[in-house]
Amino acid sequence: MAKQTNTTPDSMQVRTRQRVADHGEVFTSQREVNAMLDLVKQETERIDSRFLEPACGTGNFLIEVLRRKLARAKERYRKNQLEYERNAVLAVSSLYGIDILEDNAAECRQRLFDEFDKHYLALYKSKCKHECRRSVKFILSKNIVRGDALTMKTADESSYIVFPEWAAVNGSMMKRRDFTFHELLGNSEVRNTPLFSDLGEEAYVPEPIKEYPLVHFLELGADG
Numbered sequence: 001m002a003k004q005t006n007t008t009p010d011s012m013q014v015r016t017r018q019r020v021a022d023h024g025e026v027f028t029s030q031r032e033v034n035a036m037l038d039l040v041k042q043e044t045e046r047i048d049s050r051f052l053e054p055a056c057g058t059g060n061f062l063i064e065v066l067r068r069k070l071a072r073a074k075e076r077y078r079k080n081q082l083e084y085e086r087n088a089v090l091a092v093s094s095l096y097g098i099d100i101l102e103d104n105a106a107e108c109r110q111r112l113f114d115e116f117d118k119h120y121l122a123l124y125k126s127k128c129k130h131e132c133r134r135s136v137k138f139i140l141s142k143n144i145v146r147g148d149a150l151t152m153k154t155a156d157e158s159s160y161i162v163f164p165e166w167a168a169v170n171g172s173m174m175k176r177r178d179f180t181f182h183e184l185l186g187n188s189e190v191r192n193t194p195l196f197s198d199l200g201e202e203a204y205v206p207e208p209i210k211e212y213p214l215v216h217f218l219e220l221g222a223d224g
Contacts, residue, residue: 033064044068047091048168054149056097059108063115066095070119081124085132086172089217092116092136093166093174097144098181100155109140131218138221139166152182162209174217177208 043049044065053061069091077084095112099105116136120128142164146155153160161181169175183206 030064033060037061037064037068045072047073047087048094050094050096052096052098054098056099056108056144057104059097059111059144062095062097062108063111066091066112066115069094070116074119074123078123081127082172084123085120085129086168086217088116088120089132089135089139089174089220090166090168093139093143095143096163098147098149098161099144100146100148102146102155105144105146109137109144112140112144113137129218131222134222135217135220139164141221147181149181152180152185165208168217169214172216172218173214174220175214176212178210178212179206179208183207183209 037044044051045068047069051062051065053059056062070088073084073087073091077087092112097105097108099108113133113136117128117133120132145161145163147153147161148155148157151157160183162178163181163184165177165179167175167177
């Protein structure tokens with residue numbers, strides 16, 4: 001079973017002994033999280049760079065990555081609310097997490113939403129849009145899932161984990177394509193080729209299991 005990790009003060013590294021015994025749940029201090037993320041500092045500050053935490057706990061690494069991305073969005077786009085919103089939604093859409101425990105997954109989604117909303121409210125106060133918050137909640141409901149990263153299946157083992165890819169298209173439009181986690185990782189290992197390449201070498205390109213029509217980023221989740 002994958003180790004569950006969460007951000008917490010150094011003096012509180014476990015929630016209960018039983019959870020440690022059953023799930024290997026050990027909390028990670030903020031200092032350690034920052035030290036590890038600083039090893040890939042450029043990527044943590046790039047708004048559209050994707051991060052997956054395969055044993056996300058309550059969002060230890062993901063929330064710090066989101067803080068850094070939102071700080072960059074604020075630096076670049078705060079004078080244009082729509083541009084900030086578009087990039088903040090894109091930042092949230094780049095974060096993915098898996099946890100075997102439902103309470104952890106739910107808390108992770110809530111913490112990430114609260115972090116987004118804190119930054120959003122500080123910038124625009126009464127001008128904040130319900131639609132933007134709805135889009136963020138919808139994305140988090142799809143990106144943070146309950147499952148087992150080792151088997152690559154949902155917690156009840158009924159199916160493989162599915163993750164959506166969110167891509168900005170033509171400014172404010174978003175394109176969603178769904179992929180199975182099994183396809184993303186399993187097949188790339190079999191083919192012995194990288195999943196992504198920035199150097200121009202051959203790379204494995206997985207096939208989506210479903211594609212969705214383009215939608216404005218403020219209309220995500222509007223159909224329920």
